[in-house]
Amino acid sequence: MDQLFQYFNKFNPLDQEAMQAIEAISRIITIKKNQDLQPIGHTCKTIYFIKKGMARIYYYKDGIDITDSFAFENKIIVRVESLFTGKPSRKAIQAMEDSEIIAIDAAKLFKLYDRYPGIERLFRKIFEASHVETVNRIEGIQFHSAEERYKALLSEAPDIIKRVPLKYIASYLGITPVSLSRIRGQR
């Protein structure tokens, strides 16, 4: 749990009582590579923190597996469009390596917001940061070529190609695996 609270400290430090309250609604999950943490069609009721390993959010478009996003160690992974709307998500969360994940019960967390304003503030800030990332990503997708996006990804997360099959990177970049291979090849 320490690892989680260290992550929290970067956004909004909590007092002992608040930390205990969060600990009480969390549990540690171990999950094998390629298993779904949350299936498609499920309403998001959990906030996940990756202690060890990695995961991705994916969905199917016209029968094709599309990676929406990746999350590595010490990151939160959540299907925002379901968590904040209460609607079922068309996306799933899948472990991409054997992983240890802290699962925080979202309904219980939201209830804590009334008693612990520091917790509400913490998660507000966490999601604000992720909101900013999302806004910036739009610019990247819309106005950079696939090649530029691939190179940008490499410099942001150089180890990603060692840990993630290229086909998942391709759909994350919005291109086919064939195109990604072509981009990688020309050199």
Place this chain on the structure above:
Amino acid sequence: MDQLFQYFNKFNPLDQEAMQAIEAISRIITIKKNQDLQPIGHTCKTIYFIKKGMARIYYYKDGIDITDSFAFENKIIVRVESLFTGKPSRKAIQAMEDSEIIAIDAAKLFKLYDRYPGIERLFRKIFEASHVETVNRIEGIQFHSAEERYKALLSEAPDIIKRVPLKYIASYLGITPVSLSRIRGQR
């Protein structure tokens, strides 16, 4: 101000005192068509609510004017990536019609969060909703053709073509004005 509080009610109703506190840090701006509400390079310190008229967020990429987003009546418009990071924004906000806009001082607003948890909660929910929109937009950009995106925009905001020059819609859709014209022409 009524119009603003009605908008707030859809997210988290405020008590009288909280409403007055917000009113005290807000002012109404009237602005002419094509004027900048906020220039490029400025750090976002204001949250705008469009009472009447409309606005867009834009920036320059390689010297070309790119529209990031539009906002119509009864919507908030904000450069999230600057407001939440405190960094200067490469984007500007421009009125696209003669407009009346409520400007809420962000620094003062954030100070109100401590005394009025309802206000913190209100804005948390407002930005959560905008976060969800942003996440969904990524999917639209990445996995739909320009033609599909144009048609989707038309059905979401049918009057947009009457109010917004096509060149702005084109860059919002991530294509050139020439391409948009071609898409519109084929029919």
Place this chain on the structure above:
DNA sequence: CTGATTATTTATCTTATGATAAGAGAATAG
């Protein structure tokens, strides 16, 4: 109202990426 500016369309040519297919290379189960 009129000329000047700005926005939109149309045409031509180029290019990046998609679709498909086939083969090479890795990973995995038994």
Place this chain on the structure above:
DNA sequence: CTATTCTCTTATCATAAGATAAATAATCAG
């Protein structure tokens, strides 16, 4: 270890969108 399956690359052809230029159409300032 071997066979099967999965992943990646390479090649070919098709297509959507970019770049550029030029012609209309619409808007705006005086």
